[in-house]
Amino acid sequence: MNKVILMGRLTRDPEVRYKNGADSQMAIANYTLAVDRRIKQDGQPTADFIRCIAFSKSAEFAEKYFHQGTKLVLEGRIQTGSYQNKDGQTVYTTQVVVENQEFAESKSASGNTGDSQSQQNPEPQPVGDGFINIPDSMEESGLPFSF
Numbered sequence: 001m002n003k004v005i006l007m008g009r010l011t012r013d014p015e016v017r018y019k020n021g022a023d024s025q026m027a028i029a030n031y032t033l034a035v036d037r038r039i040k041q042d043g044q045p046t047a048d049f050i051r052c053i054a055f056s057k058s059a060e061f062a063e064k065y066f067h068q069g070t071k072l073v074l075e076g077r078i079q080t081g082s083y084q085n086k087d088g089q090t091v092y093t094t095q096v097v098v099e100n101q102e103f104a105e106s107k108s109a110s111g112n113t114g115d116s117q118s119q120q121n122p123e124p125q126p127v128g129d130g131f132i133n134i135p136d137s138m139e140e141s142g143l144p145f146s147f
Helices: 056-065 116-120
Strands: 004-010 015-020 025-036 047-055 071-084 090-103
Touching: 004 047, 015 056, 025 056, 047 056, 047 071, 056 090
Parallel strands: 047 090
Antiparallel strands: 004 025, 004 071, 015 025, 025 047, 071 090
């Protein structure tokens, strides 16, 4: 079994390129995740810097929403490979092929608060699920059920 689950922060914005396929273009996103180690070295926190690659919709999502410092949780598999560099030397590679990726914290917790006014007074969200929003000011005795 080859399964990896990581949580860490992006070291920089993802690098995304598009490869032409038979029917359409496929997005490929490369990024590095800094994953904290549990054990400190000389009393200082340490991290591993793990190269990750995402394809298609996952790559497009990364391009649109991921930025340096974003905290992510991802699931994937380790893939190794090798190639010859321009000096004829063999270079070995290891990276995580991303299968699932998601945010590990809210936008406000990551420091990307944007407009502080909108964070303090968020706009009410429309309800399209068939339920009615009950105002906070409504007395419990006015509800047709009890808690």
